[in-house]
Amino acid sequence: MTGLFEFLGLGASAELLSLSGWGGNLLRGLANSLQIAFGAFGLGLVIGLFGAYGKLYGGKVTRDLLAIYTTVIRAVPELVLILILYYVGSDIINKVSEGLGGGRVEINGVAAGIWVLGVVQGAYATEVLRGAINAVPAGQIEAAKSYGMPGLMIMRRVTIPAMMSFAVPGLANLWLIATKDTALLAVVGFNELTLETRQAASSTRAYFTFFLAAGFLYLMVTLCSGAVFARVEKWARRGQPSLKGGTS
Amino acid sequence: MKLRALLAAATAAAALSAGAAAAEQVKIGIAAEPYPPFASLDSAGNWVGWEVEVINAVCAAAELDCVITPVAWDGIIPSLTGQQIDAIMASMSITEERLKTIDFSDPYYNTPAVIVADKSMDIEATPESLAGKIVGIQASTIHQAYAQEYFKDTELKVYQTQDEANQDLFAGRIDATQADSIAMADFVNSDTGGCCEIKGAVADDPAILGRGVGAGVRKGDDALREALNKGIAAILADGTHEKITAKYFTTSIY
Amino acid sequence: MTGLKELMQPHRIAMMLVFAALVIWCAVSLRWDWIPQYAPLALEGLWATIWILAVSTFLGFLLAVPLGLAQAVGPWYLSIPARTFCTIIRGTPLLLQIWLLYYGLGSLFPQFPWIRSSELWPYLRQAWPYAVLALTLSYAGYEGEVMRGAFSGVAKGQLEAAKSFGMPRFTMFRRIWLPQAVRNVLPTLGGETILQLKATPLVATITVVEIYAVSSRVRADTFIVYEPLLLLALVYMAIAGVIALVFRRLERG
Numbered sequence: 089m090t091g092l093f094e095f096l097g098l099g100a101s102a103e104l105l106s107l108s109g110w111g112g113n114l115l116r117g118l119a120n121s122l123q124i125a126f127g128a129f130g131l132g133l134v135i136g137l138f139g140a141y142g143k144l145y146g147g148k149v150t151r152d153l154l155a156i157y158t159t160v161i162r163a164v165p166e167l168v169l170i171l172i173l174y175y176v177g178s179d180i181i182n183k184v185s186e187g188l189g190g191g192r193v194e195i196n197g198v199a200a201g202i203w204v205l206g207v208v209q210g211a212y213a214t215e216v217l218r219g220a221i222n223a224v225p226a227g228q229i230e231a232a233k234s235y236g237m238p239g240l241m242i243m244r245r246v247t248i249p250a251m252m253s254f255a256v257p258g259l260a261n262l263w264l265i266a267t268k269d270t271a272l273l274a275v276v277g278f279n280e281l282t283l284e285t286r287q288a289a290s291s292t293r294a295y296f297t298f299f300l301a302a303g304f305l306y307l308m309v310t311l312c313s314g315a316v317f318a319r320v321e322k323w324a325r326r327g328q329p330s331l332k333g334g335t336s
Numbered sequence: 337m338k339l340r341a342l343l344a345a346a347t348a349a350a351a352l353s354a355g356a357a358a359a360e361q362v363k364i365g366i367a368a369e370p371y372p373p374f375a376s377l378d379s380a381g382n383w384v385g386w387e388v389e390v391i392n393a394v395c396a397a398a399e400l401d402c403v404i405t406p407v408a409w410d411g412i413i414p415s416l417t418g419q420q421i422d423a424i425m426a427s428m429s430i431t432e433e434r435l436k437t438i439d440f441s442d443p444y445y446n447t448p449a450v451i452v453a454d455k456s457m458d459i460e461a462t463p464e465s466l467a468g469k470i471v472g473i474q475a476s477t478i479h480q481a482y483a484q485e486y487f488k489d490t491e492l493k494v495y496q497t498q499d500e501a502n503q504d505l506f507a508g509r510i511d512a513t514q515a516d517s518i519a520m521a522d523f524v525n526s527d528t529g530g531c532c533e534i535k536g537a538v539a540d541d542p543a544i545l546g547r548g549v550g551a552g553v554r555k556g557d558d559a560l561r562e563a564l565n566k567g568i569a570a571i572l573a574d575g576t577h578e579k580i581t582a583k584y585f586t587t588s589i590y
Numbered sequence: 591m592t593g594l595k596e597l598m599q600p601h602r603i604a605m606m607l608v609f610a611a612l613v614i615w616c617a618v619s620l621r622w623d624w625i626p627q628y629a630p631l632a633l634e635g636l637w638a639t640i641w642i643l644a645v646s647t648f649l650g651f652l653l654a655v656p657l658g659l660a661q662a663v664g665p666w667y668l669s670i671p672a673r674t675f676c677t678i679i680r681g682t683p684l685l686l687q688i689w690l691l692y693y694g695l696g697s698l699f700p701q702f703p704w705i706r707s708s709e710l711w712p713y714l715r716q717a718w719p720y721a722v723l724a725l726t727l728s729y730a731g732y733e734g735e736v737m738r739g740a741f742s743g744v745a746k747g748q749l750e751a752a753k754s755f756g757m758p759r760f761t762m763f764r765r766i767w768l769p770q771a772v773r774n775v776l777p778t779l780g781g782e783t784i785l786q787l788k789a790t791p792l793v794a795t796i797t798v799v800e801i802y803a804v805s806s807r808v809r810a811d812t813f814i815v816y817e818p819l820l821l822l823a824l825v826y827m828a829i830a831g832v833i834a835l836v837f838r839r840l841e842r843g
Contacts (some may be wrong), residue, residue, distance in 0.1 A: 102565075109379045116381060130408030148601050163830035165788040168802065172819050173409070175418050182419050196722045212358075225608035264680075275795065277368035282686055287377050290499045291370050295529055295697040299690040303682045310681035394653050410806060414815045437813040470715075472797075476810035493797045494807070504797075507696035509715040522745075531700065550837070 131206025136213025443548025650729025658737025679731025
């Protein structure tokens with residue numbers, strides 16, 4: 089066993105990975121990654137919610153525009169989208185701000201990361217939520233309408249709670265994609281976990297130690313999220329009969 | 337409730353991305369990769385090295401409030417023109433090609449380009465000697481431009497960072513690499529660099545290799561360029577430049 | 591073709607006009623003069639993208655079949671490793687896997703001088719074997735999970751019927767189980783292959799020259815940012831469209 093450790097260059101791993109050493113950097117990177125993943129997931133949900141509503145109830149033009157948005161985003165590699173959105177995003181914000189007579193706008197890395205990944209997530213979330221809303225029995229929404237509930241209230245009180253159980257599995261998947269996609273921000277030089285890992289690895293030449301450690305951290309995030317989402321799904325399904333043998 | 341939370345998240349995200357227009361902070365872009373001895377990360381996550389100290393000294397002398405901002409090297413010029421950063425101080429040589437897109441301050445150091453290869457390899461820094469070999473170079477550098485121009489019969493492997501090229505030289509995946517002599521001197525003295533030695537400097541071509549390393553600024557940003565020039569002149573005059581250099585190198589690199 | 595009639599609605603015509611105007615604006619006011627110079631390189635890159643995609647998808651699928659089978663019906667000593675493999679592949683970013691394979695393995699070579707004199711060395715020193723390996727494993731990991739569901743989904747009665755005919759187990763697998771499972775996964779296979787296409791640019795980070803790397807090269811050489819990226823996005827959309835069409839054909843056929 090120790091032979092294998094030496095073989096992979098993992099001999100001094102414990103020392104290298106200590107919190108006062110590079111381990112601290114890795115954890116900082118992880119915190120950055122999670123922060124962006126949360127933000128992007130949230131932004132994606134908001135875009136997805138409006139996107140799904142637009143696709144289902146919007147006018148013709150809205151529907152076509154949304155179709156273009158989801159098709160394009162889902163056909164172009166995230167890496168390419170990230171580069172385009174990264175450069176375009178700050179360009180547009182600055183042009184608008186200058187056009188309005190304001191000064192140059194400061195864009196921090198986290199916000200840029202959230203914006204970029206959020207737009208990507210939004211396209212997928214649109215599809216997930218559209219499917220979920222479709223699965224809500226139309227009668228429930230009609231009943232709410234006949235009570236004279238305003239649109240937003242129907243959304244808040246009826247549609248969203250009722251669709252949750254259908255949406256959770258898809259959203260869980262999206263969240264996992266969000267956490268893994270943060271790694272792509274390494275390519276634009278953002279200090280998330282993957283870039284921190286590579287910096288640590290190339291500074292110490294202990295490639296296996298750091299890449300395996302980072303892999304372990306990502307895996308932990310995945311497994312913990314899986315457990316959390318299982319509970320959320322149970323919660324979202326409360327009061328519903330088991331789906332097995334159901335019509336869905 | 338849910339909707340309100342979502343809306344709150346949305347406005348928070350919007351507020352984040354809009355941000356407040358910062359005061360007179362100058363973002364100095366450096367490459368987000370270890371480039372010892374000029375800029376590398378220590379285990380506490382701080383950027384250290386000759387260039388980092390020079391940046392701080394120049395900013396202090398020019399009375400600028402600078403923040404060091406790591407950016408991916410191959411996107412560093414778009415980041416400057418796209419206003420994510422205000423200046424580039426990342427060992428970037430002043431070349432004709434780059435001057436078409438951005439402006440440069442006066443140079444603050446100078447280093448020739450060298451070829452590094454395995455000690456056992458019989459290689460010289462000439463196109464003839466490198467013919468048929470695999471040479472690793474970093475993307476978007478003067479070395480890439482030079483190699484593409486002169487090493488016609490050589491297979492070129494393009495890396496995102498010089499550090500990756502060094503790693504592959506160590507692994508034996510490339511036969512040689514072309515890079516700055518000072519960074520390479522540091523590399524061949526390191527543990528992994530022990531495999532290799534500097535085989536010599538390539539024939540100079542100022543049009544491609546440029547005239548020293550300067551701070552890149554956006555075209556027309558003359559105020560910042562002047563301020564940086566003032567700072568560079570000041571640290572050259574008062575001995576700060578020399579003092580920092582002495583900490584890292586045995587000879588002058590200006 | 592009902593498609594044409596659908597396209598000819600007033601708002602769609604208006605949108606197409608706007609789009610055409612946008613394209614013309616792009617063609618006129620953006621810089622495209624770099625295209626002739628880089629066209630040969632771009633074609634080479636496009637070819638690299640396509641063959642890496644094809645090879646890794648094919649090999650990945652071959653690997654996914656036993657992975658799915660092991661998880662669906664295998665004994666524990668096969669199903670646990672298979673499940674662990676799929677979990678690890680799906681739980682970590684592909685970029686990290688690619689770097690681990692390329693730079694991690696690369697860092698081991700100098701410790702073993704004999705590797706460099708072995709017959710495998712000409713391959714080991716290049717980047718594409720690592721790219722193909724990483725993408726193959728990744729595809730196998732995701733598709734193995736899909737295949738597990740597909741194998742479990744084949745109706746038990748059919749297998750029992752085959753058994754009662756006295757069909758040998760392998761024939762049964764080849765003639766009944768596998769074809770049905772593959773037909774079950776075909777609709778998702780197209781989507782997975784497009785996802786795989788979207789993963790290919792990551793191999794540019796380990797010096798493989800594919801279409802994304804070519805666009806980076808244009809950006810690096812000329813400092814033109816948007817134009818190569820926009821063209822690149824179009825190229826990927828076109829490839830994704832072709833993949834979708836091919837799989838639709840396969841599904842019907």
